[in-house]
Structure formats: structure tokens, C-alpha cells
Amino acid sequence: MVVVIEQEPDAAETGEAPASASRSGSMDAPAATPQGGNSSDEESFEDALTDEQLREKALKQANDAKEEGNKLFRTGQYEDALLQYEVALQIASEVPSPVDVCSMCHGNRAACFLKLNRYKDTVTECTKALELNPSYVKALVRRAEAHEKLENYDEAIADMKKVIELDPANDQARKSIRRLEPIAAEKREKMKEEMISKLKEMGNSLLGRFGMSTDNFKAVKDPNTGSYSISFQQ
Template identity: 70%
Template sequence: MVLIEIESDDEIAVKEEPNPSRSSTSPPKTSEAKIVGGDDSEGFETASEREVSDDEEEEEGGDRKQDAIENQEPQPSDNPERKEDQVEAVTDVESNQEKALEDANEAKMEGNKLFGNGLYEDALSKYELALQFAQEFPESLELRSICHSNSATCYLKLGKYAEATKESTKAIELNPSYTKALVRRAEAHEKLEHFEEALTDLKKILELDPSNDQARKSIRRLEPLAAEKREKMKEEAIAKLKEMGNTILGKFGMSVDNFKAVKDPNTGSYSFSFQN
């Protein structure tokens, strides 16, 4: 019986909106220029500070300078409304992510119920829906890993072992220390007679959990099967090479049977001698 985990959603923090800064205005002075809708200008050179020989030119120059300053628009960083819009945009994004995670978790739990009732195809659809909701949010990493692992379990129940290895691999990529996903991938590899790959997963499980006796027993059971398969693959490779050699040597009226291989016990290398 496969245990399906139910994880709770992570809490999404919502940033508080900062209070817009107030702009202070002060009555215009004879020697200072006033900025309309903004802070008083400090250090700005007014007409009274310049050297002008004619008093009238001094007054007109000051008026022109003041008009230029009054017509300037406040910079975006000084615009309270712009700041409020930015805060609202961030809040909307976080709210959308929170809603998506809630929908994803709900779909996952529905999949768990369907799995418990033996409706594996329907459960798969719910896990796929949960993954669509979760997308690539950093907060959804654990949830996505669980959904992939649960999907792998469904495929195992349906006898679709290649699909089970793919879903398990996706879960492990998101969470390399996910032992349950490693167990499910090892089981799928064994069903496909990928004994070497299954042993790799089982040994990884023991690294993460040295007390896992089931993994240790599975390793002892699979090691002879893996060795047997290696020997069988070696014999098949030799047979193919022999067939290829006979095809080439046959043109010269010979075969690989005309060559005897002798192994050197000291070096382990082979020497070949021709025999009629």
C-alpha cells in the first residue's frame, strides 16, 4: 500500500503599503524660489544672489527662474501615487500566487482521495491540474515534488513503468533527498529489468537513511540479477562481434573459428593465433 502525503500550503506574506510622504510647502521668500506641489528648493541660486547692475533686470530674471522651477513636474520617485501603484502591483502578484497555491493544494487532495478509491487515471488528472496551478512558484517546490511522486505511484499501479520513472525523476530533481520518490523509481526500474539503475537508487536511499532495512534487502536481492544481466549482455555482445567478424572473414574463406584467443594470466590481455 502506498502512502500519499498531504502537505499544507506555505503562508504567503503580503507586504504592507507604505504611507506616502507629505510634501511640505513654505511661504515664498524674497530670496528663494518656491516649487509648486513639492519641497522648498534648498541651495538654488535666485535672482537676488546674482550680480546684476539693473534692479529691474534682477527682478525679471528672478521671475523667469521661479516660473521655470514651478513648471517642473515631480520626479517618479517623489510621486506618492506612483509608489502606491507599485505596491498594489506587488500585492496583486502575491495574491495571485496565493490563490494558485490554494487551488493546487485542493486539486492534489482531490487526487489523493481518488487514488484511495482506486481511481488512478482520475487521480493522475488531478495531480496534473495541481501542477498547472502551482507552476514555477518557489513556494510550490515541495507541493510539485509530491504531485510528481504521487503521479509515479499511479503509473506503477497502472503498470506504466516508463512513465513512473519519468515522474519519479521529476520529483527527485525538485527534491534530491526525497526517499519515497527514490523508492518508487527503483521499483519502476526493477519492473523494467533496469537492475543497475534500481541498485543506484537503492544505494542512494541507504545514504539518506542508513536504517532502511527494506532498501538493504532489495539490494541483496537485485545484485545477483544485475550480475546475471551483465553476463548475458556480454555474451550477446560477443555473439554480435563474432557474427560481424565472420561476415568480413568469409570473403577470404575464413571465420573467427580459425583464430584462437589465449589469455595471459599475468596481464589479463589476449593474444590470437591463426589455426587452419
């Protein structure tokens, strides 16, 4: 049984602008063009802005787009939310930006893809978020859920173990690991059997030319070392 945790944007992902962006509250007033103004006046104003003011203005636009994405996510409009998060990422990438802005946008895009059952895309976005912020617990949880859906159980377990390293009190991660470990072991055993079967088929095709088959060879495991010895039988 797959347990899917209802996704919500992080508390820090609710669109609240970082402190650096909130200080730009006085930016918009001078931007108004007096009646009768023209585009050259606006260009002159833009030229007069310092690099820091331009950066703060861009960050506010990025956070506004992220907040709009969060609103769309909450109402189930995941495709539209994806577009808003992409807009936020494009704006943020054009100026020096706090890491959390971009990592959260990737994390929230992952949440959208998870809702849309696009699990490979979920893994990709979570990985991008974690490259920017390795301690992003929600991205680890989302990636683990996507890996489980893709039957990548070992990868899902690895992500949940990382969650416990970052958040030792996370009971959801512990339960997921206990549930997934026997499933992962069963999958590994099945893959091993399939591999042995393919090797036998290949061996029989070669040995058949000499009137033999893999049945003429017996593998005996040494209980002390765990290694195998092969003996030939007529």
C-alpha cells in the same frame, strides 16, 4: 520474485497547505460578491489583491487539487488522481511555489503510474520529482521498483544505494540490493554472450571471403593483467 511495496502518498502529501497557504484563510471572505454585484466588481477585487495574496490563493488551489488527487488515489481511482495532480502542477507552475508542492505531485503521479503498470511513465515522473528534490526517498524507491519491472537492474540498484545514503536504516533498500545484484550480474553476462555471438557472426561473414572463420583465432587471457592476446591457428 518482485517485491512491490504498497504505495501511499507521503505524510506531507496529504494535501495540508504549506504555512504560507494556511495564512490565506481570510482570503475567501472578501472574495464574495455582494448581491447585485457584477463581474466588474470581481475584477476590481482581483486587481486590489497584492502579488503575495494572489500567490497564496493559487497555492491553496494547488493544494486543494493535490488533496483531491490523494483521495482519489486512496480509493483506487488512479486515472482521475493523475488529472488532479496535473491540475495542481499547472496552477503551481504559474506562481512562485514551494519546491515540495511540485515534487510531491510528480511523486504521486509516479505512484499512480506504478499502480497502472506504466513503468516508463513512473520513471519519468520520479526523475522530475528528484530534479526538484534530490532527497525525495519515496521517489527513489518508486523509480527503483519501476526500473526492476523494466529489467533495468543496474539502475534499480543505483537508486536503492542512493536511498541508503539518505536513509541508512532503510532495510527494504538493503534487501532489494542483495536480491537484485545476482540478477543484474546474470543479465550482464547474458548480454556479453549475445554481443560476442553477434561479433562472431560479423567476423565470419568477413573472414569467409578468405576461406577463414573466427575459429582460426584464439583469445588467451593473461591472468596477471586480465588482457587478451589473439593467436592465429590453421
